[in-house]
Amino acid sequence: MPYGLYLSAEGAQAQSRRLEAIANNMANANTVGFKPDVALFQSRFAEAIQQNQAVPGIGGPNDIGGGVKAIETVTNFAPGKLQKTGNAADLAIIGQGFFQVAAPGGEALLTRAGNFSVDSQNRLVMAGSNMPVLDAGGSAIELDPALPWGVSPGGSIEQAGELTPLAIVEPESLGDLQKAGANLFRSRSEPLPVAPQNREVRQYFLEMSGANPTTEMMSMIETSRAFEANTKMIQNHDQMLSGLVNRVLSV
Structure with missing residues (x-):
């Protein structure tokens, strides 16, 4: 089997997957609350073993490495940098937890993006999407436009002497989260309220994107070069096989 061809093809495909993740990260380098993705690779068996034509461990010519393959893309939930905005509706969670907002269908989604605003119905909503921000009871938060309001360090809306706790929750495991947008997440498990002492x-602050433009650019250059190297190897193997076939046919 032309193992060099298979190795190069798998390498090019893996680097292509990584390029997609990096490109998405770079596109969201300025998206509030965005969490970057990382493509994970894993070594693979030789093509004969992959196609069940041989078994691993026999020590034969087919029992060699088969390069790498992209197995999945995971999200890096490390907190982003805080940026002071001076806007009273901008909120940032320090430490663990996510805000909850209501999607158009009523589904509660999780986000670290606290760039909120007050809409025409006096609801606190997620800027750009108009998704209502939920309180700890699962209801949309409404404000009186005639009265001043603020947010306590513990994450409660303060207005006219009343406290309305924001819904700040977390899943049983971060692995339960799947992206439902650039900075929105859907939890496969029932999210639990963050303990009061951890809220x-x-x-007046926002948690910015977790994607670092400089780091992502360097990764893109590295990945692009690796992709080009694999494609050149595919071309070289193709030329070698074509030359071999031509010589055999000429004989």
Whole structure:
């Protein structure tokens, strides 16, 4: 079997998957609350073993490495940098937890993006999407436009002497989260409220994107070169096989 061809093809495909993840990260380098993706690779068996034509461990010519393959893309949930905005509706969670917002169908989604605003119905909503921000009871938060309001360090809306706790929750495991948008997540498990002693919200601040443009650009250059190297190897193997076939036919 032309193992060099298979190795190069798998390498090119793996680097292509990584390029897609990096390109998406770069596109969202300025998206509030965005969490970057990382493509994970895993070594693979030789093509004969992959096609069940041989078994691993026999020590024969087919029992060699088969390069790498992209197995999945995972999200890096490390907190992004805080940026002071001076906008009273901008909130940032310090430490663990996610805000909850209501999608158009009523589904509660999780986000670290606290760039909120007050809509025409006096609801606190997620800017750009108009998804209502939920309180700890699962209801949309409404504000009185005639009265001043603020946010306590513990994550409660303060207005006219009343406290309305924001819904700050977390899944049983971060692995239960799947992306439902650039900075929105859907939890496969029922999210649980963050313990009161662990709730901390900072007003007038935003958690910015976790994607670092410089790092992502360097990764893109590295991945592009690896992809080009694999494609050149595919071309070289193709030329070698074509030359071999031509010589055999000429004989």
